[in-house]
Amino acid sequence: MALYSEKVMDHFKNPRNVGVIENADGVGEVGNAKCGDIMKIYLKIEKDTITDVKFETFGCGSAIASSSMATELIKGKPLADALELTNKAVAEALDGLPAYKMHCSVLAEEAIKKAILDYYEKNGIAYDKEKFAESECHACH
Numbered sequence: 001m002a003l004y005s006e007k008v009m010d011h012f013k014n015p016r017n018v019g020v021i022e023n024a025d026g027v028g029e030v031g032n033a034k035c036g037d038i039m040k041i042y043l044k045i046e047k048d049t050i051t052d053v054k055f056e057t058f059g060c061g062s063a064i065a066s067s068s069m070a071t072e073l074i075k076g077k078p079l080a081d082a083l084e085l086t087n088k089a090v091a092e093a094l095d096g097l098p099a100y101k102m103h104c105s106v107l108a109e110e111a112i113k114k115a116i117l118d119y120y121e122k123n124g125i126a127y128d129k130e131k132f133a134e135s136e137c138h139a140c141h
Ligand code: FES
Pocket: 032, 035, 036, 037, 059, 060, 061, 062, 063, 101, 103, 104, 107
């Protein structure tokens, strides 16, 4: 069996939603200290719905594929749904990632949460702190 699914390869080679949103409503940047990879997510939000999303990822192929898939999964969705997106769901949507690459999908979950948090804080919106507790890799732990 190939190491990476066709979907991973597709999203790695043709990533969706790459770029920057000027005047984004929320921006989240996270990094993985071990591998040094960085992911940045930009959100445009209207009436609690993500109307646009873009990302910049300086990282491995799995991180790029995860960012691409994650942006597709949250585009047009209510913030509440985006907050529920787990790294496991991102990996499943990609038809799986090798176990030692699951941490790459965690970056996507964390970057989205951070961007939403940024939006809440910039706009003085009250939020449930529990939803922003340090996320952990739902597959590796
Ligand atoms: Fe760093 Fe994949 S190896 S995010």
